[in-house]
Amino acid sequence: MSEALLAVEAAATDTTVPAASGARQFWRRLRTQRAALVAAGVVALLVLVALAAPLLTALEGQDPTTYHPSLVDSARGGVPIGSLGGASADHWFGVEPQTGRDLFARLVHGARVSLGVALAATVVQVAIGTTVGVAAALGKRWVDQLLSRFTDVMVAMPLMIMSLALLAIVPPSFPRPVLVALVVGLIGWGNIARIVRAQTLTLKELDHVAAARLSGWGTWSIARRELLPGVAAPIITYAALLVPTNITVEAALSFLGVGVKPPTPSWGQMLTAADVWYQAAPQYLLLPAGALFITVLALTVLGDGVRTALDPRAASRLRIGTGRRRESKADAGGTA
Template structure:
């Protein structure tokens, strides 16, 4: 009986490869993309820096919240004492204007906040969007109609306006990074995930193996877990990989506007709030968090696109064809040069 329930592709194609074989194919396709590998290395380094923030700041002998008034020239309006914004053996990247807080410590701890908020928001977005999308796709006409309309409302909801309103009324006692992650997740991201999952579910539920499971008396929950989730894994993982850089940008924007992470908790967006005022006196105060944001978002975007290609056999095939054509063109040019 189980042989009849084995997943089959449309048109009577053989069953999909095992999970181990699929993982090997994924890594092979990902390794074929040099840009994705470089981006993965950059992301891994950023995550390592965020996790090792206490160790790194201990090596420097500083922390992200201690003030150093002796390193600030109050007569000049709070400019750091010394050249290049106070860079020295004790402060590897200088100090923050007006406060004297160590910039290196705030930068590496800011990576913890930015990446943590983005990853937390992405998890909530994927779980909520997956649940709503599968429920709408497998439910009856009225369930699908109600859930689809709710999803449409959140799709049309402007992120920044709603986030500003929600973050402004929540008491300060609530952990701010957790609150920012929840607001980003609930206001945006999950709704587009739900619409994508619903469309995939409507396609998958008409396949033979799902129909066979339904005729065998399987419950809706069992069908969703055993038959639908394996088919939804690739598009959901791809979309989640692209959500992370968007969530990092959203957190930075909210912190820049003053409603995100509150001082003294460090955040890259928060560091940019007043950095433009001190650009000439301490240029690294603006350039360091801006560069960290740019590199992180760019690396995650490239990695997300690489994951999409590795999970999509059609995209991988196009990639191989394009690479083959480039090789043929280079070979032709070399032959012509020899002639």
């Protein structure tokens, strides 16, 4: 993540203002990256599964909260009866040890929680970080100093430790997925504020911003019409890299017992008890861990592809490298 942050901060110093055809250029560059396209397809499939979770579980005929005590062997401590953890036509991935809850239903509903919490936390981080970054860059010197020092404090603050502390003192009656999204979002916006501030300081010195200021536009009108379009690229890039990080944080918090609470399913929560049952029912560990790994990997690859597609200098380096390879092949062919 540190290398990605350095790449995004470097891109933030680019003074190029996106043209009207920026979307077409972005898509053209993204299409050249097969790994990013595959990752985008995987992410789209995961989002579709999360949105269609009630339909999929209805098709199976199960739900994520119903207990099936007849499908576990109480004499052996609650081990699922049958091979592959009790997998059958009625329970596609088997059942959960002790409770007998359907694993497929809990897995697809857990995708809704994990992806939903990560996306909501990312939206909160982007909203706060963008507001603070623009305000610091456009405000007076003391405002800039105050907001910058506050941002430094937030960046230095350990996210997991603060999240654990805040989640532990909030009453259990508060909806846990909403609470996790808010806590992660309210703590983790510091880096995006730095990126937005650096880009805004560069853009506000350009001629079109000076012309808007001389025309009598207000500060926030200039920010909304002239500056925010210019900082959109680094914001989108870093937001794409924040989502997998937030998924990992949510899973870790649920694994530690302060995140999403039962009976609401979550991948991190499913991993909490998996270490006790992985020998008797290995899919109880492998399914949520595999889903988490694939999701984080796909989002990371997609985020890196978005960063490359939005950074013209990266695309230029790619073209230069391709041209050199072609020249070297042509020289080799001519020599032969």
